[in-house]
Amino acid sequence: MMFCVILISxxxxxxxxxxxxxxxxxxxxxxxxTRIYDRNHKLLFRIYEEKDRTLIHLEDVPKHLLQATxxxxxxxxxxxxxFDLRGIIRSVREILFEGKLQGGSTITQQLVKNALLSPxxxxxxxxxxxxxxxxxxRLYTKxxxxxxxxxEVPYGGTAWGVQxxxxxxxxxxxxxxxxxxxxxxxxxxxxxxxxxxxxxxPELAVKRQQEVxxxxxxxxxxxxxxxxxxxxxxxxxxxxxxxxxxxxxVMLVRQMLExxxxxxxxxxxxxxxxxxxxxxxxxxVQSIVREELEKVKQLRVGNGAALVxxxxxxxxxxxxxxxxxxxxxxxxxxxxxxxxxxxxSSIKPLNYALFFEKGYTPATLLLDVPTxxxxxxxxxxxxxxxxxxxHGAVQVRFxxxxxxxxxxxxxxxxxxxxxxxxxxxxxxxxxxxxxSRYGLSLTLGGGEVTMTDMAVAYSVFANLGKKQHLxxxxxxxxxxxxxxxxxxxxxxxxxxxxxxxxxxxxxxLDNNARMxxxxxxxxxxxxxxxxxxxxxxxxxxxxxxxxxxxTPSYLTAVWVGNNDGTPMHPFLTSGxxxxxxxxxxxxxxxxxxxxxxxxxxxxxxxxxxxxxLSGKLPSNDCPIxxxxxxxxxxxxxxxxxxxxxxxxxETGEIVPQDQPHxxxxxxxxxxxxxxxxxxxCTPPKPLRIDLSRPLQ
Numbered sequence: 001m002m003f004c005v006i007l008i009s010x011x012x013x014x015x016x017x018x019x020x021x022x023x024x025x026x027x028x029x030x031x032x033x034t035r036i037y038d039r040n041h042k043l044l045f046r047i048y049e050e051k052d053r054t055l056i057h058l059e060d061v062p063k064h065l066l067q068a069t070x071x072x073x074x075x076x077x078x079x080x081x082x083f084d085l086r087g088i089i090r091s092v093r094e095i096l097f098e099g100k101l102q103g104g105s106t107i108t109q110q111l112v113k114n115a116l117l118s119p120x121x122x123x124x125x126x127x128x129x130x131x132x133x134x135x136x137x138r139l140y141t142k143x144x145x146x147x148x149x150x151x152e153v154p155y156g157g158t159a160w161g162v163q164x165x166x167x168x169x170x171x172x173x174x175x176x177x178x179x180x181x182x183x184x185x186x187x188x189x190x191x192x193x194x195x196x197x198x199x200x201x202p203e204l205a206v207k208r209q210q211e212v213x214x215x216x217x218x219x220x221x222x223x224x225x226x227x228x229x230x231x232x233x234x235x236x237x238x239x240x241x242x243x244x245x246x247x248x249x250v251m252l253v254r255q256m257l258e259x260x261x262x263x264x265x266x267x268x269x270x271x272x273x274x275x276x277x278x279x280x281x282x283x284x285v286q287s288i289v290r291e292e293l294e295k296v297k298q299l300r301v302g303n304g305a306a307l308v309x310x311x312x313x314x315x316x317x318x319x320x321x322x323x324x325x326x327x328x329x330x331x332x333x334x335x336x337x338x339x340x341x342x343x344x345s346s347i348k349p350l351n352y353a354l355f356f357e358k359g360y361t362p363a364t365l366l367l368d369v370p371t372x373x374x375x376x377x378x379x380x381x382x383x384x385x386x387x388x389x390x391h392g393a394v395q396v397r398f399x400x401x402x403x404x405x406x407x408x409x410x411x412x413x414x415x416x417x418x419x420x421x422x423x424x425x426x427x428x429x430x431x432x433x434x435x436s437r438y439g440l441s442l443t444l445g446g447g448e449v450t451m452t453d454m455a456v457a458y459s460v461f462a463n464l465g466k467k468q469h470l471x472x473x474x475x476x477x478x479x480x481x482x483x484x485x486x487x488x489x490x491x492x493x494x495x496x497x498x499x500x501x502x503x504x505x506x507x508x509l510d511n512n513a514r515m516x517x518x519x520x521x522x523x524x525x526x527x528x529x530x531x532x533x534x535x536x537x538x539x540x541x542x543x544x545x546x547x548x549x550x551t552p553s554y555l556t557a558v559w560v561g562n563n564d565g566t567p568m569h570p571f572l573t574s575g576x577x578x579x580x581x582x583x584x585x586x587x588x589x590x591x592x593x594x595x596x597x598x599x600x601x602x603x604x605x606x607x608x609x610x611x612x613l614s615g616k617l618p619s620n621d622c623p624i625x626x627x628x629x630x631x632x633x634x635x636x637x638x639x640x641x642x643x644x645x646x647x648x649x650e651t652g653e654i655v656p657q658d659q660p661h662x663x664x665x666x667x668x669x670x671x672x673x674x675x676x677x678x679x680x681c682t683p684p685k686p687l688r689i690d691l692s693r694p695l696q
Contacts, residue, residue: 019128032270032479034257036250038279039315039474045250046243047266056163056174058147064179065162066146067221068186072212074107075219078142082108082133108133110189111149114264154267155185156192156199169197171238179222180230183212192263193255198240198328200251200321200335240326246282248321248335249275253472261484270479276315276472276487281308285318285586292582293323293560299569301545301578304560305336306586307451311459311555313489314468317590322563331563337451340431341559344445344537345386345403346546347424349504350457351443352400354423355411356500356630360672362397362507363615363627363635366407367671369684373413373440376692381440383409386538387517393669393679395615397627400504401513403536405444412443413691414672426495428456428467445539451557454548458557461508461533462550464600465501466492498602499630505599506628508533508549523580524549529591531598536580542567545578551597554590558583604631611639614669643668645678652681 034047058066070077083106105113112132117125136145155165165185166174177185187208188195197205213227222230244250253275257266265271289304308318321335355364368391373381385391385405399407412420418435420442425432431449432438438447452470460467476484507513509531511520518524524534524547534549543565548557558579561568572578606629611622618624619639629635645654645668646661654668654676655661667680673689 019132032268034266034269034271034273036253036273036275038246038275038277038282040278040280041274042245042279044245044275044277044279045247045254047254047271055151055161056147058143058150060175061150061162062175062177062182064216064222065174065177065182065186067219068179068183068212068216069146069150070107071215071219071221072186073110073189075215077107077146080106082106082135082137083130105129106133107149108136108145111145111152112136114152114154115148153189154192154263155188156196167238169237170235178230178233179213179226180209180233180235183216183230184209184235187212191258193251193258197235197237198333200248200255200333200338202328202331202333237328240328245279246277246319247325247333248337249277249282249316249319249472252319252335252338256473257476271484272475272477272479273473274475276310276317276474277319278317281590282318282320284589286320288585288589289320289558289582290323292585295581296560296572296577299572299577300562300566301560301568301572302330302562302566303332303336304558304579304582305451306559306582307337307455307557308586308590309455309459309470309555310553311462311468311550312553314456314459314471314492315474316470316472317554319472334563336559336563337557340448340450341561342445342447342539342544343449343454344539344544344546345405345408346454346535346537346548347445347447347449348400348403348408348443348537349461349508349535350424350427350429351408351411351415351420352396352507353427353461353496353500353504354415354420355396356503357423357497358415359633360396360414361615361627361629361633361635362395362503363610363629364396365613365615365669365671366394366396366399366410367669367674367677367679367687368392368394368399368404368406369677370686371406371410372686372688373409374688374690374692375439378439381409383440383444390684391516392684393613395627397507397510397513398516400507401510402517403514404517408443409440410671410673410689412440413689417442424457427460428469428495429453445537445544451559454546455555455557458548458550459555460496461501461504462552462555462599463492463501464498464602465494465496467495468492497604497630499604502599502602502605503628503630505533505550508535509599523584526584526587526591529587529594529596531596532587532591533599534583538572538578542570542572545572547579547583549583549587551591552599553594553597554587556583556586556590558586605629606631606634608634610635611641613667614639614641616640641667641669641679647678647681652678652685654678 036045037043109129112129116132117129151161154160157168159165159168163174166172166177170181193199195205195208213230216222217224217227285306289306293301293304303322306320309316319337321337322332324332370390383405394407417438421432421435429449430453432447471487475486526532532549532551537546544561546559560578607626609618609624610627611618612625616635616637616639622639645666646657646663648655649660649662666678669677669679674687
């Protein structure tokens with residue numbers, strides 16, 4: 001028994017010998033400002049340059065704000081002695097079984113953590129926090145603790161304490177807050193950046209507010225009717241006055257820093273953060289986006305976004321998340337580069353890259369004729385081309401270059417949706433998950449993506465098969481000069497062969513391959529730079545319009561549309577209006593004074609003439625063109641499209657000679673899904689492809 005007493009006393013002495021005095025709780029150390037810079041050391045943003053705090057007395061705080069805070073942060077605040085035993089047990093369980101050091105903090109613990117302890121996240125600090133919380137509860141009344149908490153806790157930005165938060169978010173005194181406004185503020189301290197209505201995802205602030213109101217109803221602070229009324233109240237936010245450059249990018253960097261180092265260290269620790277951003281380029285891109293959107297506002301285009309990266313390293317050089325970050329009323333603070341949008345045809349290069357991986361080539365023939373696809377358990381699918389036409393026998397180079405839809409659907413049907421999803425994930429698309437959610441329209445943009453993911457995937461082509469994750473931070477040091485992290489460029493992960501990457505890039509830079517759809521002098525051409533690979537994309541409902549293009553050193557992705565998903569004008573056309581003019585101006589700017597940088601041709605690429613119609617080796621009278629191939633995947637068969645066949649007199653199908661027939665000479669073609677198609681028959685026969693059965 002005596003041994004246990006001695007052991008417990010020794011443990012308590014070890015943790016208590018260097019504890020700060022709880023009666024110094026009212027004293028505050030000055031925070032050291034965290035500064036975020038661009039790659040050239042130009043200041044982008046200061047985080048908590050000083051604590052913007054206005055002290056308040058508890059009697060000046062509306063009762064519903066006190067109730068909202070307690071309901072959300074510490075249900076049993078007026079009952080416990082500084083810590084919640086259930087919360088501690090939950091926290092210990094997370095430490096032991098999930099490796100997380102979080103949870104279990106009461107209002108008293110949060111006050112102690114913010115005011116008296118360092119931000120280190122260790123078991124030792126947690127124990128000190130518990131001991132101090134117990135002491136603080138002996139020294140101060142509950143109301144005094146709650147008042148100090150409301151004056152101490154960070155609510156986001158430079159707002160320390162609830163009065164500063166009320167002024168920053170609503171431009172009013174805390175005493176004037178409504179229930180709805182109070183609920184929103186009460187939800188912020190858990191993660192001010194995540195739940196801020198001025199952050200990258202303001203919808204999370206609304207969800208958090210709803211959770212606070214739900215807790216207040218559960219604790220019988222307000223009625224369900226009052227909660228409903230508060231939810232329906234339109235929140236009017238004060239305009240942001242923060243001095244900030246590249247705000248969408250800065251908020252992304254800030255979120256990453258807080259996930260790595262914790263909000264307290266980012267707010268107080270005096271971090272010096274050198275990012276990958278080029279502020280001069282950022283400002284130019286922002287101006288281009290704003291100016292070009294003004295030109296097409298009559299087409300009901302309300303917003304746009306652009307991203308410029310270095311494919312070799314993944315470094316983000318410019319990130320414009322909307323035309324105006326500070327236009328909160330129109331969701332300008334939403335970062336579209338990280339938001340879910342449908343990619344339209346800009347997803348097709350990934351589909352064709354998998355097609356090449358399965359052994360097909362740029363000369364593979366695809367029959368672009370009216371086609372009905374039968375999939376078990378689904379209605380018949382009849383895709384159409386953007387121009388409303390079908391184009392007959394089209395080889396892959398021209399099918400991808402002109403962005404024809406029917407051939408792309410055939411390619412996905414041949415690849416298989418599950419295989420394509422796995423392939424897209426390999427290249428960096430994180431939003432494609434359960435194959436059962438998608439159908440053949442996936443290759444036409446039927447699944448949502450983020451622009452940041454698309455930049456990663458396209459960089460695989462630009463980087464000869466090596467995937468580079470996007471990198472916004474170059475170096476982080478503390479105010480003492482200690483380096484906390486530094487980015488050292490690596491070669492990247494090999495996720496695709498250099499040969500396939502080269503073929504995709506070569507098709508996308510081939511102006512001749514896209515001429516039928518876009519013309520000879522479209523905005524997809526950059527003056528003085530013939531070696532720029534580019535792909536457009538527009539959803540059928542005109543809700544999303546994209547252009548993504550690259551060289552080995554620069555990648556630019558552009559989106560235009562409306563944040564609320566409202567369709568743009570039907571006259572908006574891919575490659576002519578919308579995203580392409582913005583993309584063209586950005587790429588023209590970044591490539592100015594740069595050499596024309598062609599993709600490096602791998603040793604595994606060869607070339608030879610093929611028949612212009614069938615894609616096979618030329619026969620004596622076959623018009624030819626030149627094509628690139630992966631070695632050992634060159635065509636082995638000679639063109640035999642002209643055949644003497646027997647056709648059924650009514651159906652036009654090829655039949656054996658012993659059946660009723662009409663004997664004739666015809667052009668007979670095949671593609672991966674259709675064999676022995678009479679191409680010269682009049683009228684051309686529509687196709688019906690039953691994917692419920694094995695392909696012949």
